[in-house]
Amino acid sequence: MQxxxxxxxVAVIAVAIVILAPLAVIGLFxxxxxxxxxxxxxxxxxxxxxxxxxxIDGRLRMNLSLVPTISASGITIANPPGYxxxxxxxxxxxxxxxxxxxxxxxxxxxxxxxxxDPVINLEYGPTGTPxxxxxxxxxxxxxxxxQPAVRPARRAAGPASPCxxxxxxxxxxxxxxxxxxxx
Numbered sequence: 001m002q003x004x005x006x007x008x009x010v011a012v013i014a015v016a017i018v019i020l021a022p023l024a025v026i027g028l029f030x031x032x033x034x035x036x037x038x039x040x041x042x043x044x045x046x047x048x049x050x051x052x053x054x055x056i057d058g059r060l061r062m063n064l065s066l067v068p069t070i071s072a073s074g075i076t077i078a079n080p081p082g083y084x085x086x087x088x089x090x091x092x093x094x095x096x097x098x099x100x101x102x103x104x105x106x107x108x109x110x111x112x113x114x115x116x117d118p119v120i121n122l123e124y125g126p127t128g129t130p131x132x133x134x135x136x137x138x139x140x141x142x143x144x145x146x147q148p149a150v151r152p153a154r155r156a157a158g159p160a161s162p163c164x165x166x167x168x169x170x171x172x173x174x175x176x177x178x179x180x181x182x183x
Contacts, residue, residue, distance in 0.1 A: 084123055
């Protein structure tokens with residue numbers, strides 16, 4: 001009887017260690033993880049991708065869940081030299097929901113991207129080149145050595161229109177879309 005009780009105690013302690021040890025490690029990681037320590041790498045990656053100076057004045061934040069959300073505030077993307085406006089775009093905040101499993105493999109798969117209060121200044125430069133053509137000499141760039149490859153976005157369902165409000169969020173715009181027709 002005493003041996004059985006001792007065995008039961010040892011088994012309970014072993015199971016508790018097997019379960020609690022990984023939870024403790026995860027807890028320590030979460031308590032010590034600071035996404036702002038990656039801010040220089042994030043800015044450098046954005047600048048490589050856009051071929052323009054990028055600044056992030058606010059903090060980077062990460063909400064961990066099955067679909068983690070990464071957010072940054074105070075983002076500015078500069079125009080190339082020679083344009084009338086110094087900034088191509090400013091955003092109060094940007095939020096990206098990312099897939100968890102690719103993130104664990106050090107890959108970034110953005111599921112949903114929300115731009116909060118974007119101000120985008122579209123203009124032609126002194127040579128007639130529009131500022132919305134990104135990359136060296138125009139084009140979207142990416143895929144070259146040391147640069148992330150950009151794949152086209154895919155929509156899960158439905159047409160991309162202002163009438164399809166179930167899957168998208170829209171910001172106030174000075175452009176009035178055509179009225180939605182009921183189908």
